[in-house]
Amino acid sequence: MAPVAVESAPVVPANPPQIKQAPSIHPLDPLSADEISGLSTAVRQYVATQTPIKAFKYIGAEAVLPPKRDVLAYLGIRTSPDSEPDSYVEVARKADVDIIDAVSGYAWVIHLSFKESEWVVDDAERLPEGQMPQLSVNELIEAEQIVRNDERVRKLCADVGVAPDQIYADGWSLGYDDRFSEKLRLQQCLMFARFGEDENIYAHPLDFVPIIDSNAKKVIHIDFPSHPKSGLHTSSADYSTNPPNLESAPDRGRIPPPKMKHEYLADHLDTANASREPLKPLHVIQPEGVSFKMSGNTLEWQQWRMHIGFTAREGVVLGTVTYNDAGEVRPVFYRMSCAEMVVPYGSPDHPHPRKFAFDVGEYGMGVQANELSLGCDCLGTIHYLPGHFIGHDGNTVTIKNAICIHEEDAGLLWKHTDYRPGGRSQSVRSRKLIISMICTVANYEYAFYWNFYLDGTVELETRLTGILNVYTLAEGEKATFGTQVAPRINAQYHQHLFSIRVDPMVDGINNTVVESDIKPYPHPTGSAENHAGNGFISVDTPVTKAGGRDYSHETDRRWRIVNPSRVHYSSGLPVAYSVGIGGATRGLLAQPGSWVRERAGFATKSLWVVPSEEASFGGRRWPAGRHVPQTRTQPKDSVVEWSKNGESVDNKDILLFLTVGVNHVPRPEDWPVMPTEHLRIVFKPIGFFKANPALDVKAPVDERSRNAFPSGDIGTGAVVEHANGNGSTQASTSCGCT
Known part of the structure; x- marks a missing residue:
């Protein structure tokens, strides 16, 4: 898509039409399609009349987070357990628009406010040289066409039997x-070939990596990775992983791409020898409709109330999460999102170390969200929310079904059987509300599921699927830093490290993080204090200064967010929500001083706790910095820098950044498409409620459940109406209550 030519923009009329703001239900609502249109017009007019810019392209547009206290006052949510909500205030609507000067290449941030009936530019900020906003969807798509049109690339492809129309590339x-x-x-282009319609391109990786200038739209250099037959475990003194000079010629012969097909699309699979029988239908139905209510982007379900947002960068965002506890509306979380992630690859030979994508900061999860399909991506009775972002030309791009909301059965909520003769039993089934989004980032798919439960638990489940990033091997070459998942296809070792931003407000905005370690009671067996030697204790350490914390498997370390101003009536401990990341913690494996460690410092600690600060652009939002592409050091606006002064985080308005992830040593079973990997973070109430908050959940029997093999013929699976133990075909109304 061509940049916007300012000189060809329409003349601003003396009385321009009013640009109406879309009706706002909630101050955290994402930008609507109409608002993006209004922002685009205001920016175009401003650039044409107030700047020397001749042509530009829009990169991003986002609503600025308003002050937290203003939002809570607007919604009537209290800021502490012993106070009433602040007096109602109107919340100003502001936005930032990122553009790039198509001539100079400089990036600008345009700050705007909505005043009366139109968007007005407050000021414009030109970013310093070397700072730039995320790559746009348009630029990623353009990358493939740029390399296809390059004569050197065409010649290199022709040399290994790849025609121009068979050239494909992923822009990174x-x-x-x-x-x-x-x-x-700049973008580096990972190259592939496609030899047939809809064929899996990743089965045919090419042996070179072009570098393109996204503004000039041309290839400026081509890298050729080394291919030692013995792999990189070599004692050869002349082998080096150092980057070659730009003038250096490739020091090896060409390697043709693997030609064997590895398909995953159903109509491309060879089913001649298939032995799997089709699954019988399993329907998810809610004959009386859903149990949640929606008002715009605000959702209510089983005492929970929250706002569901969408940004081009984070994708799905949860805000102002509260719980109605017997009539008392209690705040729990102010804002939760995936704020960053990095995917470092483990092969040290150039140019593979450049592969450490920041999928949030460099590309944006929201702009790569899928249009979800009813009955496929989400099962059951579904409500969808759209996602909007700005295109290069300033027009709104809409993902109609970007966010899926639905309910699922969640197994047993609780159960107990009195085993004594004549004793009774009670079973109560759980249910969860799911707010989800699926994003495609080149070869990978990331699916985010925010799950809310009846017992006050909140869970973020991240699912990883898609296709491995692969590179070609020469005949006889070993895959030292990867797995040869198919002949001559190397799936390199890598990590997926997510940074989850949590802005807590557990019974108010001033909270403290407490670190707990489970340790043996220090007194030895036979002592007066620990005669049997079985004692163990939980040692609590408040986190009082900003900084990073490490998970400890040895002590089963866990953290909880407490409000010191309110204590549980019985335990005497402050009300709290735990942060459960033990099974999901991973540390950055790259060496100190490495390229990725210099840029992704957030991934070096399991947990960061820093003071919340509402400065420009809504405060401390991005753990690797606001402007991520091509950074070379840790930005000043990053979580590592926010932590350096050791500011107090004791009973303050704080932010948590949780680092979780996966160390991926690929398996052949991950090819040609990966079975889903699951990653979970769990937030549980600890002394937040007086007792189990789910005691009042009803326990009806599901009248549609049936015995699979009522006749005793276990080979058919036929469903037959049958009598219950009391001779009736109708179920009792109390589940297991006997």
Whole structure:
């Protein structure tokens, strides 16, 4: 898509039409399609009349987070357990628009406010050289066409039997490469071939990596990875993983792509020898409709109330999460989202170390969200919310079904049987409300599921699927830092490290994080204090200063967010919500001083706790910095820098950044498409409620449940109406209550 030519923009009329703001139900509502249109018009007019810019492209548009206290006052949510909500205030609507000057390459941030009936530019900020916003969807798509049109690329492909129309490329941010100027907006293109319609391109990786200038739209360099037959475990003194000079010629012969097909699309599979029988239908139905209510982007379900937002960068965002506890509306979380992630690959030979994508900061999860399909991506009775973002030309791009909301059975909520003769039993089934989004980032799919439960638990489940990033092997070459998942296809070792931003408000905005370690009671067996030697204790340590914390498997370390101003009536401990990341913690494996560690410092700690600060652009939002592409050091606006002064986080308005992830050593079973990997973070109430908050959940019997093999013929699976133990075909109304 061509940049916007300012000189060809329509003349601003003397009385321009009013640009109406879409009706706002909640101050955290995402930008609507109409608002993006209004922002685009205001920016175009401002650039044409107030700047020397001749042509530009829109990169991003986002609503600025308003002050937290203003939002809570607007919604009538209290800020502490012993106070009434602040007096109602109107919340100003502001937005930032990122653009790039198509001539100079400089990036600008345009700050706007909605005043009366239109968007007005407050000021414009030109970013320093080397700082730039995320890559746009348009730029990622353009990358493939740029390399296809390059004569050198065509010649290199022809040399290994790939025709121009068979050339495919995934555009990636350059990562780190100080051989190139910081001011250039660069992508590295991972190359593949497609030899048939809809064929899996990743089965045919090519042996070179072009570098393109996204602004100039041309290839500026081509890298050729090394291919030692013995792999990188070599004692050869002349082998080096150092980046070659830009003028260096490739030091090896060409390697043709693997030609064997590895398909995953159903109509491309060879089913001649298939032995799997089709699954019988399993329907998810709610004959009386859903149990949740929606008002715009605000949702209510089983005492929970929350706002569901969408940004081009984070995708789905949860805000102002409260719980109605016997009539008392209690705040729990102010805002929760996936704020960043990094995917570092483990092969040290150039140019593979450049592969450490920041999928949030460099590309944006929201703009890569899928249009979800009813009955496929989500099962049951579904409500969808759209996602809107700005295109290069300033027009609104809409993902109609970006966010899926539905309910699922969640197994047993609780159960007990009195085993004594004549004793009674009670079973209560759980249910969860799910707010989900699925994103495709080149070869990978990331699915985010925010799950809310009847017992006050909140869970973020991240599912990873899609296709492995692969590179070609020469004949006889070993895959030292990867797995040869198919002949001559190397799936390199890598990590997926997510940074989950949690802005808590557990019974108010001033909270403290407490770290707990489970340890043996220090007194030895036979002592007066621990005669049998079985004692163990939980040792609590409040986190009082900003900084990073490490998970400890040895002590089963866990954290909880407490409000010191309110204590449980019985335990005497402050009300709290736990942060359960033990099974999901992973540390960055790259060495100190490595390129990725210099840029992704957030991934070096399991948990960061920092003071909340509402400065420009809504405060401390991005753990790797606001402007991520091609950074070479830790930005000043990153969680590592926010932690350096050791500011107090004791009973303050705080932010948590949780680092969770997966160390992926690929298996052949991950090819050609990966079975889903699951990653979970769980937030549980600890002394937040007086007792089990789910005691009042009803326990009806599901009248549609049937014995699978009532006749005793276990080979048919036929469903037959049958009598219950009391001779009736009708179920009792109390589940297991006897």
